[in-house]
Each structure stands twice: as structure tokens, then as C-alpha cells.
Amino acid sequence: MESLDxxxxxxxxxxxPENLMWxxxxxxxxxxxxxxxxxxxxxxxxxxxxxxYGLEPAQAFIMFAGIYYGGMYGxxxxxxxxxxxxxxxxxxxxxxxxxxxxxxxxxxxxxxAAIGSFIAGTIGTMLVVFLAPTMADLAVEIGAPSFxxxxxxxxxxxxxxxxxxxxRGFIALFVGLTIGLVGxxxxxxxxxxxxxxxxxxxxxxxxxxxxxxxxxGEALWVAAHLRRxxxxxIPVGGTPWLSREDFGRSWKPxxxxxxxxxxxxxxPAGGAETPTFLSYLLERRLxxxxxxxxxxxxxxxxxxxxxxxxxxxxxxxxxxALGLPVTATASIxxxxxxxxxxxxxxxxxxxHSDLVWTLLASLLIGNTLLLVLNLPLAPLxxxxxxxxxxxxxxxxxxxxxxxxxxxxxxxxxxVLLLVFGALGFAMRRFAIPVLPLILGLILGPxxxxxxxxxxxxxxxxxxxxxxxxxxxIVYVIIALxxxxxxxLGAVLRGRNNTPSGPTDPSGxxxxxxxxx
Amino acid sequence: xxxxxxxSWSPDDFGRTAIEHAVSEARLRSASLVxxxxxxGDSLVDDHYARGSQVEDLRRVxxxxxxxxxxxxxxxxxxxxxxxxxxxxxxATLIVVAVHRRSPVGKLIMGSVAQRVIxxxxxxxxxxxx
Numbered sequence: 001m002e003s004l005d006x007x008x009x010x011x012x013x014x015x016x017p018e019n020l021m022w023x024x025x026x027x028x029x030x031x032x033x034x035x036x037x038x039x040x041x042x043x044x045x046x047x048x049x050x051x052x053y054g055l056e057p058a059q060a061f062i063m064f065a066g067i068y069y070g071g072m073y074g075x076x077x078x079x080x081x082x083x084x085x086x087x088x089x090x091x092x093x094x095x096x097x098x099x100x101x102x103x104x105x106x107x108x109x110x111x112x113a114a115i116g117s118f119i120a121g122t123i124g125t126m127l128v129v130f131l132a133p134t135m136a137d138l139a140v141e142i143g144a145p146s147f148x149x150x151x152x153x154x155x156x157x158x159x160x161x162x163x164x165x166x167x168r169g170f171i172a173l174f175v176g177l178t179i180g181l182v183g184x185x186x187x188x189x190x191x192x193x194x195x196x197x198x199x200x201x202x203x204x205x206x207x208x209x210x211x212x213x214x215x216x217g218e219a220l221w222v223a224a225h226l227r228r229x230x231x232x233x234i235p236v237g238g239t240p241w242l243s244r245e246d247f248g249r250s251w252k253p254x255x256x257x258x259x260x261x262x263x264x265x266x267x268p269a270g271g272a273e274t275p276t277f278l279s280y281l282l283e284r285r286l287x288x289x290x291x292x293x294x295x296x297x298x299x300x301x302x303x304x305x306x307x308x309x310x311x312x313x314x315x316x317x318x319x320x321a322l323g324l325p326v327t328a329t330a331s332i333x334x335x336x337x338x339x340x341x342x343x344x345x346x347x348x349x350x351x352h353s354d355l356v357w358t359l360l361a362s363l364l365i366g367n368t369l370l371l372v373l374n375l376p377l378a379p380l381x382x383x384x385x386x387x388x389x390x391x392x393x394x395x396x397x398x399x400x401x402x403x404x405x406x407x408x409x410x411x412x413x414x415v416l417l418l419v420f421g422a423l424g425f426a427m428r429r430f431a432i433p434v435l436p437l438i439l440g441l442i443l444g445p446x447x448x449x450x451x452x453x454x455x456x457x458x459x460x461x462x463x464x465x466x467x468x469x470x471x472x473i474v475y476v477i478i479a480l481x482x483x484x485x486x487x488l489g490a491v492l493r494g495r496n497n498t499p500s501g502p503t504d505p506s507g508x509x510x511x512x513x514x515x516x
Numbered sequence: 517x518x519x520x521x522x523x524s525w526s527p528d529d530f531g532r533t534a535i536e537h538a539v540s541e542a543r544l545r546s547a548s549l550v551x552x553x554x555x556x557g558d559s560l561v562d563d564h565y566a567r568g569s570q571v572e573d574l575r576r577v578x579x580x581x582x583x584x585x586x587x588x589x590x591x592x593x594x595x596x597x598x599x600x601x602x603x604x605x606x607x608a609t610l611i612v613v614a615v616h617r618r619s620p621v622g623k624l625i626m627g628s629v630a631q632r633v634i635x636x637x638x639x640x641x642x643x644x645x646x
Contacts, residue, residue, distance in 0.1 A: 230560065386561050386562070
């Protein structure tokens, strides 16, 4: 029960009026970016990174936590009212939710999504409270060779196994790793990939890369595809309350969705797309033959929405216990940790425990704020969709440039911002996922450090990389994770004797950018 | 019946007023109506752009008046230009637009469609208020 005491301490630290204000601001901003298609929580956190330089670390994280959960919430609003998912984890919600709205049950769909998200977020956060310290205790014990192996595992899983295209994933990963190399080597002060320029010797700021790829790239992409016929919005009428029958049909999917979503977030498996898809399939199967699935079944909204918030909560386990981010938003939050001189890794929970517990407590607070704000405000959020996009993206470009410049007050960073904006645009164009790039950029230097540590301990002998049992086990898992899909694919192809592409478990999700 | 009246319409009070005046003018001049509903298509949801059911409502109203009409929905970079282009194409004898009050801030950041139609038209323009 030590965890509960610490959480209570965190709650009292987080519940000051000032911190509550940051939480409310984060939640509002998060919902804002979640509602608007194309603008995701990762972009919002990236844009806000420079803004938070003036804040206390705790306040910044409270705000980020609000944005993260708020983004997950807001996505459901557009899915239901417009049939346009605000972010990739809401794709499944759009299927049944929009049908419900067309049958005049928009308010009920929004309510079941909001309550389901609240329940899943709260249960998920409580699970993080109990799991993360235990995992962190274990993680402190592991040495450099094992840690290197774990980072490699995260990269391979996120990049190669779970993405829609292995090749595109690894292209993104290696681009990210390369950007991470630019500048002076942290150990030997040799200059690398800086083209002899002293401007690059200082290493490239993660803020500039993140803002460039997410904000500038997205703005350019939208500018290139601006003119489309306006969509038809479905008005929200009636009271946003669930009838007894709706409630009865919703509570089991909420819990099942939580149970599916949390583990997917907690293991370095990346993204909320897979669990929301699985939850949808499970609910459809359990509903049986006479179900109204396809015509707006409330279970099809309740389950996936709970799953996506539970997986968002789950991602805090590897982030806090190991310093491993598994989503783009978590990666950028990790970059924020680094800006405060807090190194990601197993020491996080022991050395900065007050910060971590404040963050966890603010997750609970933010989650409650979301429920309070979103049930009555859904029609208001829907009004945001009337904002002309030129205004919106002009604002984003302004803040992106301001943020990139503010970090180090060098005009050269604006040039870099343009370069990474063009890169982000090209990545959208060729459907290259952004997450592996950010992961490579942030974890690459840590990985190199652990690699050199392990080699230094063994006096440069390669056996130093595998002299811990955990490292060997992890390498075996990596080998299996890479080999099994390849072998299975080969076997299936041999059996069917027909060329078939890799089956993608995330279905329609792969058309959306994976930025959650 | 060669005279044509172009009317700028949106599914709201302004559009309704514009249609009412356009219909009475059309009767006076025994002209036909060309209803233009335009959007810039830059926001996800544009309330001024009519949906299928709203277009059907308008069609019913206009059919009852027995004035010959056609309804055009279009998308382009500028709403005033879209109205003026149609007026030029059909050699309109009159354009009907609805105008509304604008705040100083509104004048600063947003252009007025009605103003640009009035200034840019080659034919007389009737400006009406709901």
C-alpha cells in the first residue's frame, strides 16, 4: 500500500490551484487538438515544449498529461459527429459511433465514449500506480548490456513488427538514428555528420525536429490538399444521458476494453490502434447474430473508446519505469524530461519520485476534468470544426517557428525547422510512420551510451554485450519477433501458393498517420 | 423569359430573405432565377454550404412560386468570385445578395462577400437585409 500513500502525496501536490489550472489548460488544449483531424496530441506537446521552458517540471508534465488524455477523448467527438477520426485510435469509434449519430443517438454515443474513457483512464492509471514502481525496482537492477537489449527490443517491436510496412518503419527508424548522430560525439567530442559546420556541432534540438516533422509537415500536407467539400455534421440533440438500457449494454464493454487496452500500452508494442481494433472485434463477436453491429451498436463505441484510453494509460508504465516511450506523444514527453535534465531510465522513479507521483495524480485529476468538461461541451467542441483551416494552420506555423527559435535563439534553427518540415511532408506523402523516427532520435543516443558502457566494462570484448542472462533472453525475443512473422508468411504463401501482402491487423487505421 | 436573376444563397435567414426578394423581382421582370450556393471548402464544416435536404427544401419552395429556377452549388477560392462568374456566364440582368452588419474587427480580418459582389458586378445589384 506504499504506492497509495505516495499517490496521496502526489494528489496533494497536484491539487494546488495553480496546478489544477495547468491540468485544466492541458485538458482543454488536448480536447482541442483531438477534435481537429490531423492535429494530434504529439503535435500539441511538440508545439508546447518551448512554452514549458519557463514552467516548473511538475506543471509542464501535468499539462502534457492533460493533453495526452484530452487528445484521446477529443478524437471520439469528430468520429461520432463527422465520421472523421481525429486521430488514428478513434477509427473504430467512427464505424459504430457515426451510425448511432445518424440514427439520432449522437448524445448517447458521445456519453458512452466519455464515460468509458473516464473509467478506462482511471483504472489504467491506478494500474500504472501499482505496476510502475515494481517494474522500476526490477529495472534498476539490470545492467548496461540488458538495457541495450531492451531498447533494441522496443525499436524492433515498434518499427518492424507492429507497423503496416516493415521497410517504411525501418527507413523512419534509421533516419531518426542518423539525426541523433549529428553533432559532437558525447563521449569523445569528435564531430559526426555535421558536414564541417559548427552550427550543427551543437547537436540538433529534439524540439526542432519534433515541431518540424509534426507541425510544419502536417501544415504543408494540409495546404497541399486544402480544397475538399465540407462535411456534414450531425447535430447533437437531446440530453447526453444514457438510458438504463444503454448503461447496461455499455459497462461490460468498458471493462473489457480496459482489459484489452492496458497491456497493449504497457508492453513496448506501440499504439492504440491494435487494441481498439481487437476490442471492436470482441464486442461484435460477443454481441451475437441478432446484433445491431453495423447499424450503430453502442457496444462498438464503448469498447474501443475504453481500450484506447486504457492503452494511453498503459504507455506510462514503460515510460516511467524504463524511460521507454512507445507512442509518439510519450516520446516527446520524454524529450521534455530531458530538457529538465532528467535522464530517462530506471532511475526516474527513485531520483524524481515526487515528480512522477505528481504526474500520476494529475492523470487522475485530468481524467475527471475531462468527464466534467466533455459531457456538456461536446456540441461546443463540434463548433471548432467550422474554423477555416488557413487560420488554424497559420497559427500553428506561427507557434512552430516561435518555438523553434525560442529554444536557442538561433536563426539557423528556423532553417532546420524548414528542412524537417519538408521531411515531415515527404514522410506523409510516402506513408512513412513518424513514431520510429522520433523513437530513433530520442533513444538512439541512450542506446549508444549503453552500448559503449557495456563494451567498456568488458574491455572492448563483444562478449560484454551478452554476458547478462536478461540480455540473452531479450535478444532471443527480438530474433523470434523478427523471424516468426517472416516464417509464418513464407509458410502461408507456400500453402496458398498465391502472392499475398502482409495482413495488417489495424485495418483502416493504417491509412491514418500514426501519431497517437 | 431571357432575363436572369442571380441570387447568392445560403441555408439561413440571409439566404431566405435574398430568395424572397429575388422571387418578387423575378415576377416583376418575368425573369428566371439562378441560385448560387458557394463554399471555399477550407473548413471541415461550412454551415453556409447547403446539404442535400436543405437544397431539397429550397427546391420545393421555389417550385411553389412557379418561377423558373436552377440551383448551383460550387466550390472555389473566393465566394464573391463564384457568384460573379455565374452572373457573367448567364449574362444576369440583376444580382440579389443579403448583407449584414459587420463589426470593426470583422471588417479588419474578414472580407465581405456582398461588398465584393456589389463592387464587382456588371449589372445592378439589390442588397437586402433580413
